[in-house]
Amino acid sequence: MDNRFDVELISVTKRYGTTLAVDAISLRIPRGTYCCLLGPSGCGKTTTLRMIAGHEAVSDGDILIHGENVSDLPPIKRGTAMMFQSYALFPHMSCLDNVAFSLKMRGVAKKERHGRAREYLALVHMADYADRLPGQLSGGQQQRIALARALINRPRVLLLDEPLSALDPFLRVKVREELKRLQRELGITFIHVTHSQDEAMALADLMVVMQDGHIRQSAPPREVFERPISPFIARFIGSHNVLRAPHGQIAVRADRCRLGVANDGPHVNGQVIAVEYQGAMVRVAMKTDAGDEVSALVPDQTFYRQPAEPGDLATLVWSEQDTHALMQV
Amino acid sequence: MAGGDAVKGMSDGASAAGVKCLVTRRRSTRMPPWLVSWFQVGPLALILTVLFALPTTLFLVVSFYDYDRVGIYPAFLLDNYRELLTTPATWRVYVSSLRFALIVWAITLFLGFNVAYFLIFHIRNSITRTIFFLLCAIPFWTSGIIRTIAWIPFLGRNGAFNQMLMALGVTSHPLDFLLFSDFAVIVTYVHLFTLLMIGPIANSLSKIDPALLEAARDAGASRWHTMTNVVIPLSKTGITLGSILVFTQVMGDYFVVRQMSGGQSASIVSMLSTEIQAMQYPPASANAMVLVIFVAILVGVMMKVVDVRKELVK
């Protein structure tokens, strides 16, 4: 029994009829890790999460939690707890009863379970809302109740299904901080599904990028951002240019590119097609003579010294040491 | 736009305090929303008032009238009510009807809930589900009278059911109690009215978010606990609606009891129809009024349990 890892997926496959939603993926998540499953729609990240939770049966392969094979166990016996995308709070129960629900299922007496539920409500700063119904709360508040409800069982692994998608951008950042803080405090593993690379990079200790039912790269965010394995990852993670080179494809970070003059160094000629002001940076989108789309992230001061307009001819310049070779996949 | 020109000075984002708009508004000729609604519900309101509310008031009034063999006379007498409420026959009939209603309600609730649950939660293919619903509904389109009558050859001494039982060796001679008895009445009611439970309950069940069932399972709820803690509370509206429909149909029944009980039981409404045919309108009206009040109380109590209006007109 290997106890270095909280969660292990061993060649896990999910089949729907003849379609493969998840294709023999393997993953090891160390203890107390914030792990983000990231990828475009249909990549299999939610299916993987649901298989770990036990809400979806595994077609092939095994899932281990704390070294124990849980592949055939019902959700409650796995030591996992799930926070649903729609929160799934019981509309006919008060917040207190919602949080205390799993204790009620285990036969805990009313006084004790209400007491513990109040503790967890306090943990998520919702103690005053104990007697309200979910329908009377805002989205952000409902989410905190859903969190408390999931945590009260002291799970070993917390599974979050796109928890921030329904929130407005400002709230998203705030809740992100809280989730990270909570994970550090509790010391358990969080597995968080998202399609936003910003979110994943901000939160994850381990970032798992998926595509078409496969895991394409699984590494800390810095490594994925600085050394993406494939063109798909480079493009998906954003802020990267994928360019052709004699020996294959290379990636260069957009913020390491400038608009300049063609000299001996690597460069590519083209035409500016869009200029986007982003506050601290300006994004200049270009179409190269060969027809590829590239962009440069230029600091605002630099840009406005010599502004460019859509339609201008320009040359994208970068230095050799900033290129990174990509595998063909 | 014209308005924009008049306030050109504000384009740099300056505060609007003290700046007057120089362009006058155009008058809008739109009807207030509540008036539009009144027009839309008008015909319904009119018909229901004239054809339902007024006639009900009418027999409220007539129930106080005097009568004899020749005709009826406007008056304000409580005699009709007194006679009605002091006759043991009245109470017997009400108790009998209520008894039938309760038994039928329990059976249809059990059957209806389970069938609805099966169709909504266990059938995954929506085409299959539609076909099954239609199968349940098709018999409803045949006249209730004919469906009632059809039970006679089925349950009689020489009927299909007895023949089947004897062929299977369950009994050696035909069972007598099957027909022209309380059993027959209840069976017929269940046959006629279970759909009234299935419909509203299936409607309520379909509105339950499947994620709630998963959340319950995630928290360790067994199938039974999920049912009692989540499914049943959330289907209260459907259960109440179905119950209202079944109760009122049984209490207001005219035909089934007369045919299937072999004269052993009477129904409230058949008592009424006898009086109507004898042109004794005042006592018939009193009878009707008592039934109306009884039904109103029943429905009122049920609707206190669930705010039906909020659920339906969401």
Add this chain to the structure above:
Amino acid sequence: MTARISEKRPWTFYVLGTLFGVYLLFLYGPMFVIYVLSFQGPNGGVTFPMVGTSVVWFKEVFQPGQMADIPVSFSRSIALATVVSCLTVIISVAAGLGFRRRFPGSAVLFYLAVASLVMPSLLVGFGIGLGFQFLGWQPSLFTSALGAQLTWTLPFGLFAMFAVVNRFNRAWEEAATDLGASPWQRLRYVTIPILLPGIIGVAMGAFTLSYDEYARTTLTIGPKNTLPLEIYALISSATSPTLFAIGTLTTGVSFLAIFIALLLVLRMQRRRALIKAA
């Protein structure tokens, strides 16, 4: 490795499925009795055993007899049901749209509709019949009987429309207004077409309710009977397999009507789903 959690059905599926099967048998048992006995031989009675088979009773249905005149009452039933159906559709669609807003008196009207629905049918018929008598009017098919049936079909139509209208997204109406449609155009080209499947359902439901209606009609119809009343007269006077022949035929008519409506609705849904999926 030990057995997998498969997607197979839980045991409750089989239990409930069996219950459902039993319920269907229970539902259709008497129906089959009707269908079978309508082919009863000429010397047979209304119960088993079958004395040969024949279509003699079907022929009886179409010949006006002394006891009952089926074809005429049948056509009256159809005519009345058609009128009731049309009126119900128009009135309950309008009312359903009206109830989308809160307006003064909406609660009263709602409870009035509920009351009209649950009131025992015979009482309503009685009330209307009484009213007509007092006013000295003669009850007849298209006045009192029509009115009595409407008190039953309109609440049904209204509640059906609630379900339909709830699923209607107002954004469609707003888009229509945005593109320059007047309220009438909006109603005609956007609202009604989108609601059409539900409306057809209401029409068919009202038709069937009217066609089978007995209790409310009996006291308000005057001398000329509709089919259910004629059937009742037949039952009271003499029972014969003609009744079952009628039952088989009327089931056939209802079935046909609903089948046509269903085809229409399915065709509409399929076309719309294709557009959504594209």
